[in-house]
Amino acid sequence: MSAITASGLTKRYGAVAAVSELSFDIAQGEIVGFLGPNGAGKTTTLRMLAGLVKPTAGTCQVLGAKVPGTTLRRVGTMIEEPTFYPYLTGRNNLRHAALLHGDVPEERIDEALAFVHMQDAAHKKVKAYSQGMRQRLALARALLWRPQVLLLDEPTNGLDPTGIAEFRESLKAIAAEGTTVLVSSHILAEVEKFVDRVLAIDKGVLRFDGRLGDLLARMGEQQVRYTVRAADQAALFAALERLGLRHTPNGHDGADVMVARDRSDDLVGDLVAQGVRVLAASVHGDDLEAAYLKLVNGQGRPS
Amino acid sequence: MNALANVIRAETFKVLRKRRLYILAALYWFLLPVLVLVVARVVHVNLAGSFANDGGTVDQGLQLFASPVGIARLALAGPAFTSPTLYIVAVTLLAALLIGDERSQNMWKTVLVVQPKRWAVLAGKVVVTMGALAALMLGAAVFGFLFGAIGTTFLPTDFSGAWPPLIGLYLLQLAQLLAPVLLAFLLITLVRSGVLGVVMVLFLPSLIETLYTVLNTIAQLQPLNRINAIFQALRIQNTWQALPKYFFTSNLYNPGRQASGELLGQIGVSGELSGSGPFAALLGTGMTLGHSALVMGGYAIVFGAILFWWFLSRDFD
Numbered sequence: 001m002s003a004i005t006a007s008g009l010t011k012r013y014g015a016v017a018a019v020s021e022l023s024f025d026i027a028q029g030e031i032v033g034f035l036g037p038n039g040a041g042k043t044t045t046l047r048m049l050a051g052l053v054k055p056t057a058g059t060c061q062v063l064g065a066k067v068p069g070t071t072l073r074r075v076g077t078m079i080e081e082p083t084f085y086p087y088l089t090g091r092n093n094l095r096h097a098a099l100l101h102g103d104v105p106e107e108r109i110d111e112a113l114a115f116v117h118m119q120d121a122a123h124k125k126v127k128a129y130s131q132g133m134r135q136r137l138a139l140a141r142a143l144l145w146r147p148q149v150l151l152l153d154e155p156t157n158g159l160d161p162t163g164i165a166e167f168r169e170s171l172k173a174i175a176a177e178g179t180t181v182l183v184s185s186h187i188l189a190e191v192e193k194f195v196d197r198v199l200a201i202d203k204g205v206l207r208f209d210g211r212l213g214d215l216l217a218r219m220g221e222q223q224v225r226y227t228v229r230a231a232d233q234a235a236l237f238a239a240l241e242r243l244g245l246r247h248t249p250n251g252h253d254g255a256d257v258m259v260a261r262d263r264s265d266d267l268v269g270d271l272v273a274q275g276v277r278v279l280a281a282s283v284h285g286d287d288l289e290a291a292y293l294k295l296v297n298g299q300g301r302p303s
Numbered sequence: 304m305n306a307l308a309n310v311i312r313a314e315t316f317k318v319l320r321k322r323r324l325y326i327l328a329a330l331y332w333f334l335l336p337v338l339v340l341v342v343a344r345v346v347h348v349n350l351a352g353s354f355a356n357d358g359g360t361v362d363q364g365l366q367l368f369a370s371p372v373g374i375a376r377l378a379l380a381g382p383a384f385t386s387p388t389l390y391i392v393a394v395t396l397l398a399a400l401l402i403g404d405e406r407s408q409n410m411w412k413t414v415l416v417v418q419p420k421r422w423a424v425l426a427g428k429v430v431v432t433m434g435a436l437a438a439l440m441l442g443a444a445v446f447g448f449l450f451g452a453i454g455t456t457f458l459p460t461d462f463s464g465a466w467p468p469l470i471g472l473y474l475l476q477l478a479q480l481l482a483p484v485l486l487a488f489l490l491i492t493l494v495r496s497g498v499l500g501v502v503m504v505l506f507l508p509s510l511i512e513t514l515y516t517v518l519n520t521i522a523q524l525q526p527l528n529r530i531n532a533i534f535q536a537l538r539i540q541n542t543w544q545a546l547p548k549y550f551f552t553s554n555l556y557n558p559g560r561q562a563s564g565e566l567l568g569q570i571g572v573s574g575e576l577s578g579s580g581p582f583a584a585l586l587g588t589g590m591t592l593g594h595s596a597l598v599m600g601g602y603a604i605v606f607g608a609i610l611f612w613w614f615l616s617r618d619f620d
Contacts, residue, residue, distance in 0.1 A: 050416045052619040072419040079416075083409045088320060099313035100417045102305060141413070 001064050003028040003149050003180035008058035011044050018044040020204040031175045033195035034184035041204035042184040043080060046153050050077050062149055076147035078155050082138030086127035090137050093126055097141050104144050112140040131158040152183040156190055168193060224264040225284040229254040231277040239274035306420040310427025314401055318435055321400050332442045335381055336374050336450030343369035343458055362459045371451030372464025376562050378443035379473055383559030387505050391483060395501045397435050398487035401428045406495060411619045425614050432484050437477055444473060476558035479599040485606035508551040548590060549598055557595035
């Protein structure tokens with residue numbers, strides 16, 4: 001059975017089509033990146049899937065039932081900026097959601113808080129929370145009733161790099177339990193690490209539906225560009241030569257390195273193993289991003 | 304029905320954690336009875352031994368106002384005479400808490416996914432609002448009784464009094480608050496601003512009623528001459544007297560104001576209450592309880608129908 005199905009999903013606001021004839025099918029347990037620039041129609045689509053907005057035409061189903069329907073109770077959502085009752089504590093916000101849902105035991109609140117590492121701040125009122133804490137609490141709320149489907153709309157917005165990394169790890173853990181995840185983003189690099197599949201949308205029209213690898217192959221972007229800084233630039237160059245990696249100097253202590261995407265996570269470890277004292281390493285999403293933007297802007301070939 | 308019960312539990316949980324309601328309750332439950340007892344004590348000390356109490360008039364007055372039933376009666380009538388009335392303040396506070404927060408904090412996208420049955424969400428919020436109003440009014444009656452009981456220890460008062468009619472007025476006043484609750488929910492939802500919605504609930508009904516009265520008066524006017532002047536004056540007077548019979552605000556507080564009418568009746572001005580006397584106009588007691596209940600029921604049906612239709616059919620962007 002499909003977890004999420006959209007058939008000819010269309011939403012018009014007057015003469016403007018926010019979403020047009022959108023059709024896709026997501027199997028249970030899949031993790032799908034829903035990509036598109038700002039204003040592409042991602043949030044409107046997610047709102048339709050969550051039953052908040054009625055489609056002008058077409059239908060959507062979640063867990064086999066038409067939306068809106070009772071299966072929405074098995075869906076967790078984070079749509080746009082996370083919102084809470086500011087005068088309630090983090091724990092009480094979750095308790096309110098648990099009571100509203102009706103099928104959440106009290107101990108599940110503690111589990112969800114522990115999952116997002118929020119136990120220590122749970123007694124504080126939400127108005128005192130940082131953006132990152134709100135994002136994590138929103139994820140905890142979305143997970144309270146162990147949803148079978150998660151709809152996440154730009155969940156890493158406003159998070160610092162550490163927060164994004166933590167969030168990514170949390171999503172991986174959720175997905176490992178078999179939860180279907182549809183996560184939207186306007187930045188491909190944010191979701192490429194953990195999605196199985198990509199839906200790319202622009203101006204309300206689906207531009208690509210397929211495996212991330214297919215997208216990358218189509219765009220000829222199988223390599224990642226790293227900038228590495230080391231204590232000894234000469235030793236760095238020598239190590240890169242030995243590893244057979246294409247590189248160009250960057251400043252007096254660094255190098256830009258092109259690495260195969262499937263080897264990118266090992267780069268720093270390989271350099272250290274070669275005796276290089278690595279001071280910093282950063283990955284660039286620019287090339288991939290440019291290719292992706294080319295695709296969603298209609299210059300690439302739609303699937 | 305599970306969905307409705309879940310919403311009621313969740314919203315009750317939320318209401319119980321809102322400090323401003325406890326402040327309102329404290330003002331309502333404690334301030335009025337304490338003030339009454341202080342005034343009653345002063346009156347008793349100064350007038351009990353004077354000529355004014357020769358026929359026991361002062362003692363009767365104290366029994367009317369400061370006995371357990373007297374303070375409970377004042378706790379019902381008093382809030383109907385403040386401006387804006389304490390009842391409408393409580394309604395707007397609760398509406399702002401229960402539905403204004405969803406608007407101002409952009410919580411609908413969360414609430415309506417956790418509980419997709421929209422009718423249950425809305426009905427649950429209405430039920431909890433009415434429950435909170437019931438608790439406020441019950442508290443006022445109970446604390447009125449308790450403070451009155453304390454007053455019996457230092458005032459010439461006792462526990463006698465007509466409790467059943469007073470309880471009936473409490474229940475009717477509570478039931479009639481359903482219409483402003485639905486109006487508050489409707490306005491806050493429609494104008495998409497909690498603050499503006501609250502302001503509109505406080506002032507819109509009386510503003511519309513005033514405008515309507517003025518327009519209706521103007522519509523009655525014809526070219527004036529010596530012959531028709533007196534008839535026009537009578538016609539306008541009739542219009543002014545007839546309009547409030549169907550006004551929201553005139554009918555809303557009728558049960559509470561009837562309680563004060565009973566008080567006045569007991570001190571000898573009952574003749575002024577039934578017809579077109581000055582007290583009738585002031586207290587709104589020219590209308591029967593049945594009439595006001597029917598009018599407010601009509602308002603509640605209209606507001607409720609619009610509110611539920613709109614809430615169930617709209618998009619939450």
